[in-house]
Amino acid sequence: MASITKYTNSKGSFWQVRAFIGYKEDGRELRLTRKGFKTKKEAQKALNQAISDYETKKAPELQVQLTFKELYDIWLEQYRLSVKPSSVATAKRYCELHVLPAFGHLKLNKITVAYCQKQVNIWHSKYKQYNYLRKETQKIMKFGVSSELMASNPMSKVIVSRKKEIDTPVKFYTKSELIDFLNFSKDICNPKTYTFIRLLAFTGMRKSEALALQWKDIDFISKTLNIGKTVAIDEFKQVILQEPKTLNSTRVIKLDEGTISQLESWKSEQEKQLKLLNVRQSDKQHIFTGKNNSLYYPQIINDWLNWIYEKDSKKLFHKITPHGFRYTHCSLLFESGASIKEVQSRLGHKDVSTTMNIYACTTPQMIENTGEKFAKYINF
Numbered sequence: 001m002a003s004i005t006k007y008t009n010s011k012g013s014f015w016q017v018r019a020f021i022g023y024k025e026d027g028r029e030l031r032l033t034r035k036g037f038k039t040k041k042e043a044q045k046a047l048n049q050a051i052s053d054y055e056t057k058k059a060p061e062l063q064v065q066l067t068f069k070e071l072y073d074i075w076l077e078q079y080r081l082s083v084k085p086s087s088v089a090t091a092k093r094y095c096e097l098h099v100l101p102a103f104g105h106l107k108l109n110k111i112t113v114a115y116c117q118k119q120v121n122i123w124h125s126k127y128k129q130y131n132y133l134r135k136e137t138q139k140i141m142k143f144g145v146s147s148e149l150m151a152s153n154p155m156s157k158v159i160v161s162r163k164k165e166i167d168t169p170v171k172f173y174t175k176s177e178l179i180d181f182l183n184f185s186k187d188i189c190n191p192k193t194y195t196f197i198r199l200l201a202f203t204g205m206r207k208s209e210a211l212a213l214q215w216k217d218i219d220f221i222s223k224t225l226n227i228g229k230t231v232a233i234d235e236f237k238q239v240i241l242q243e244p245k246t247l248n249s250t251r252v253i254k255l256d257e258g259t260i261s262q263l264e265s266w267k268s269e270q271e272k273q274l275k276l277l278n279v280r281q282s283d284k285q286h287i288f289t290g291k292n293n294s295l296y297y298p299q300i301i302n303d304w305l306n307w308i309y310e311k312d313s314k315k316l317f318h319k320i321t322p323h324g325f326r327y328t329h330c331s332l333l334f335e336s337g338a339s340i341k342e343v344q345s346r347l348g349h350k351d352v353s354t355t356m357n358i359y360a361c362t363t364p365q366m367i368e369n370t371g372e373k374f375a376k377y378i379n380f
């Protein structure tokens with residue numbers, strides 16, 4: 001109900017408006033009381049505007065004035081329901097490190113396009129992941145708009161400047177380098193570490209996929225490996241198993257005789273180690289585990305490689321990351337004559353452009369053979 005009435009004071013006669021507008025987000029009634037209008041028409045116009053502002057959430061005094069941090073907390077609860085735990089962990093880490101320090105204290109109606117632009121420019125100058133920070137902030141504000149907690153999404157209007165891309169050579173091993181590295185590793189590593197490194201090199205698996213493997217995923221008769229899960233770190237810094245990166249990441253690949261033999265050898269050795277823990281090996285047993293038979297954090301693979309490189313006192317090998325073995329496998333597949341489609345399927349690439357980008361970084365041997373292949377084909 002609304003009422004527009006006339007009143008008189010020492011300054012003269014005026015009109016006032018009293019009205020029930022609606023409810024706030026916390027359930028309390030929102031009422032409007034304004035005075036000082038010279039005419040009834042002005043009072044009615046103000047009432048109409050107040051109702052319109054409430055419905056469109058454009059009037060700051062008619063909104064529940066949450067801070068960005070409060071909106072973030074609401075958004076995070078909803079976000080957990082729609083994505084994998086590792087995605088929540090990543091978003092939470094970046095938001096708490098970079099987004100909340102810049103936006104958390106601000107009332108939602110005080111966040112402007114100009115402020116967002118200034119902050120994105122700061123991120124752009126400091127961080128490689130600047131665009132991820134912008135997208136996450138925009139995602140939170142979009143949620144605020146859809147929840148009618150924000151009138152608009154100022155981050156969506158920001159102009160993003162592209163950073164000049166630095167062409168960083170991808171580090172991987174040639175065929176001879178890989179053979180030398182594997183021989184060196186076999187001599188100094190324990191069976192588990194060597195088995196893992198060989199598996200990466202001969203399958204092109206992601207380290208998180210390999211760490212999630214159980215013995216039931218290997219068919220020693222058909223010599224196949226079923227890849228269908230990964231290890232990840234959740235927002236509470238716990239190691240968990242989750243679905244792979246994409247649908248294409250779920251795949252069955254063939255294993256070579258040497259890798260099968262190495263896995264059989266490690267399985268036998270692991271069985272002995274598990275007996276010391278009073279653990280019976282089964283097909284559900286994870287192939288690679290740490291102390292007390294617990295899952296490894298993915299970082300452990302980087303630690304293993306760093307240890308190997310430290311033992312390389314003669315500096316025989318250039319350093320590559322665990323992902324570098326995936327790149328090595330892909331490159332050598334092409335060198336062996338595998339088609340782009342075969343490589344895409346084996347590595348579980350969702351987009352063929354990812355496979356093509358690696359194909360573009362050909363090995364020296366491939367470059368050397370290209371001219372000879374053409375000449376033999378033309379036969380002129």
